[in-house]
Amino acid sequence: MSYTESAAPANHLMETVLPVRPAVVDRGSGVRLKPGMVEDLIGSGTAKAMVISQRKALVTPRGLWFGDARTLWQDLSGAGAGAGAATAIYLGTTLVPSSLPEGTAVLLFTVPEPLAPGTSSVPEDAEWAGFREVAGRLDACDTALFIEASAISNWHATHTHCPQCGTPTHVEAGGWVRRCPADNSEHYPRTDPAIIVTVVGPDGRLLLGGGGPADARNYSTLAGFVEPGESLEQAVVREIGEEVGVRVTACQYLGSQSWPFPASLMLGFTATTDDSVAKPDGVEVTRARWFSREELQAAVLSGEITISTRLSIARSLIEHWYGGVIEDLQP
Template sequence: MNAVEISDGLLGPLLLARNAIDRSAALRGDEEWLVRAWAAEKTRVLLVHEGRTLISRFTDGAALVLMSPGEAPEGTRYLLGVDDDGVPYFAVRAPLPPEATGEVAGLREAAVLLDDRDAGLLVYAVALEAWHDTHEFCPRCGSRTNITTSGHTRICPEDGSQHFPRVDPAVIMLVRDDADRVLLARGPRWPEGRMSVLAGFVEPGESLEHAVAREVLEEVGVVVTGPRYMGSQPWPFPRSLMLGFVARAVTTELRPDEEEIAEARWLSREELAAQVESGELRLPGQVSIARRLIETWYGSPITTADD
């Protein structure tokens, strides 16, 4: 894939950016409708606990283990939406019953197996659970907040302030030089051989394009130009939104920040393919936007031993 194609193209559907139901925001505060929906046998419920749920595997994929409201254990309910057939979907935040049918799985391993509906439901449920885990108390006065609007708002009983699910924007960028080599790097806590593209959080008062240039310069000392947006996907570990870019390197000398980067290298397509095949290089997982950025530059999907 040449420079024009990658710069002007988009990443296409991303595994964690899929959705097949209407989120039905207008129904979240409709108490009468919520009571009726929870009493309806057609309503489907998924369980979520510490980012994990139950799935059923089959030959070429998997599906969420969904149950009726009557089968669901007690727990905090989140309305996830309604599908085209009028079926409501809820998540219940509760420990996964040991006697339940299905395999316990987290989002990273399950997303590659699930269809669009189930992947979207699980991403949504995991993201809401992660937010509630860290936002039980009012940031103004410290009082414990109450959950309202089907898990989409927390209200402080003392000062009346409302708090909504938080999303932290982060840029993730594939940098390549004029020889069309890609820049990959490894964090200090990553195992040997595991490398990815660069990424970092957007700072207050900063544009996405400036964040791309700043992060690359800070992490590896490379000056880039022409950041081009390619696509985005949620990354609820715990609450990021990854915004993918490609950018061209103006300089190529690598000066890694030792606190952020343990190793960085430029790779041609031939070098990347050889190192992946030998096991010297391990790429990000298939659910990540990082993997899609690398494969878009490479020109085709890449099969690794971890897949």
């Protein structure tokens, strides 16, 4: 199915977009090119470091745990993890005060096996947790650092060898480049674009869907990965057509969210359709349902359905269509 901008009048789409969230970390793309900059930061005595292992970070009841980079790296090296198994990556410098003072240089140390709390420099009240488990108690800066750290550590864990010749690669540029010593090729972190869409019918109702058991209660926006050679708009049309059999007449970009599980960038759209019947494909989408604003709020409050959490762009897209905050069922 082809996509044309003239398929539907522009006023069928909301003109506003999702709010732009300012950067809270300066990633220092120029600074990290300096040879030895990570080693210099570790030895400075002023840099802080977070630790990730197997997609989980060290956290405390107060939020992300940041240790003194020099002391922590010495402890890791002394335990046999620093020399060959641990990787040091430059995450950037904080631009706003948070759990760290503004202007703090932050490193990421990745280790293959989780350290036991109370050993080395790790406090006894620390624990290993994934982003979803602790995101609700993190401030904006810690959230950004966790997402960045998760994405780059995932890439390092899965791209240890040159894809051209199979030679183990060396880490450069503060952890943001891997170079093959055999053919000198450079390899950079990858990001996989995916579209995520609110579909609005001719009567203004919103189409939500879900996977898994047909009687499950969770509903969300529709989404899918962009394929090679596709534009974002073409991906919207294709995915919505494949998953729920609905023909998109127009779509508009609203905003994005990094979702590093393992390496996605969610590109949010709102789309219109003249169709009023949805036919789930039975594979990725097992149920689909149209909601008016009143029906959606009532279904959430009654516990009849659940929708995406406030951590996700899916919730932002749904509330963008809704025109305000959707109240959740209180436990």
